[in-house]
Amino acid sequence: MSGAADTGRRRMLRRFLAHQGAMVGLALSCGMVVLAAVGPSIAPHDPIAQDLAGRLSPPGAGHWLGQDSLGRDVLSRILVGARVSLSVGVVVVCVSATIGTLVGAIVGLAGGWVDEVAMRLVDVLLAFPGILLAIALGAVLGPGLDHTVLALCVLGWVGYARLVRGQVLALREREFVQAAVALGAGRARIVRKHLIPNLLAPVLVQATFGMASAIVAEASLSFLGLGVVPPTPSWGSMIDDGRLYLEQAPHVAAFPGIAILLTVLGLNFLGDGLRDALDVKGSS
């Protein structure tokens, strides 16, 4: 049994390593994680220090990516902003995946009215398309990093709950689970030994795409003035600041956008590769 599982895992790993898109995504994602980890210590300037004499200066020797409307160093703000963006992404994904997996597993196993009530709640939350609910919550709660995380988690768990519930319903009917039940295995053992190992792959794929969505959502909220509070650097608010000076200083809006694009592209490539390698259907 364990030999067969090892072979399966090795085959998945080989498929993953042979997937060109996955490798590009892995490289981009790892690069961003490293930048977020060391960014604040390698930032050439203080990201909130203003230098009004040099405002809107183009990229040059002293400031590789130029200066913004208050003369702050764009590169330093992108590096520090990476930590903000990735932290929000990680926290939102961890909280959402944990709550969603628990809820999905519980309602999938319980069935009956518990399932009905939970799924109607999910339907209600899904009636708010895109980041509409997060915008509404942001509007009521006011800007702030903690409010942004809360707003994104309120909707974030729903996708995981639906995914896990569907998986649990399908797994319950599979022969190996039926066999375990017939052999007298308890509910806890079935969950631990049979359900959780089979749920990991789809949840992992969903979490990779979810991280990309959370990063874009945080940047969108900050762009709208509902996310991170200035002067803390956020890629979204940097673009909002830069779009007022597109003609004189396009670099202010362009570079943070490229940072978001590379991060999200990397995560989406990685998610696609993981989905193909782990043979997961229906996540995106």
Next chain:
Amino acid sequence: MRSFILRRLATSVPVVLGVVTLVFALIHLVPGDPVDAMLGESALPAQREELRHALGLDRPILVQYAHFLGGLVRGDLGTSFRRATPVTALLAQRYPATAQLTLAAMAVATLVALPLGVLAALRARTWIDHGSSAAALFGVSVPNFWLGPMLILVFAIRLDWLPVSGRDGLANLVLPAITLGLGLAGILTRMTRSSLLETLGEDYIRTAKAKGLGPAVIVWKHAMRNALIPIVTLMALQFGALLAGSVITETIFSWPGVGKLLLEGIRTRDYPVVQGVVLSIALTYVAVNLLTDLLYAWVNPSIRFGGRS
């Protein structure tokens, strides 16, 4: 079909009620006082009381909820705090612009995605397919709040081909429609490719080939007809995402739609407007989903008679 419609309508009722309740709760049950948020800390106690009374916030919460529901039934979403205009009048004024932008974005997405997806499916696992997949992933990944300013920079400022903002003519629609539609184009390209690939493997396509039909007839007349069903369904389901995305796009291009109205409401803390816009977008989304399901059942009898999971 009638019983399917009734069943589907019945499942929509609790969702609509849930949406209405959630939007009501957003304003009334979150920590903090909406009156404080609207007036700021410097407001006098008398001003606070006056506004609290005007908004009905001095009544018990259940009475407020009943009043809110009663208003909704009569098509009354309250009055804008800042403009002293009924919210429904503001929505009626702004919705055509948002509908125009959303439909234009869908047209852009379709024009880009269908040819690209078909080409990728017909040349599967070649560099054309890989290129199309990479382009689709780029479309999905590029944030619209960055794409919009970059399009303005290139096509409005540098090349001076298109206007920066406003809604004076068709030229004004081009950049916002591309900004809003590119993400959907990416999703649709992937869907078109996978749906057409699946259809091209069906028996009736083999029969068509055996009959000696040309490739163009096989793809456009036989395969696409069936491949289009999931594509059209996806487009309808993405309509809501476009409506939500219009908040950002309308802000960037000063497009006078409901998205811009929502942000104006947020900035001026005009909660009746925020509540009305959020509710109207969510209910439009529920209605479009319902319509999609009914249309889907109409073209696909197995759903009508077998039920849909």
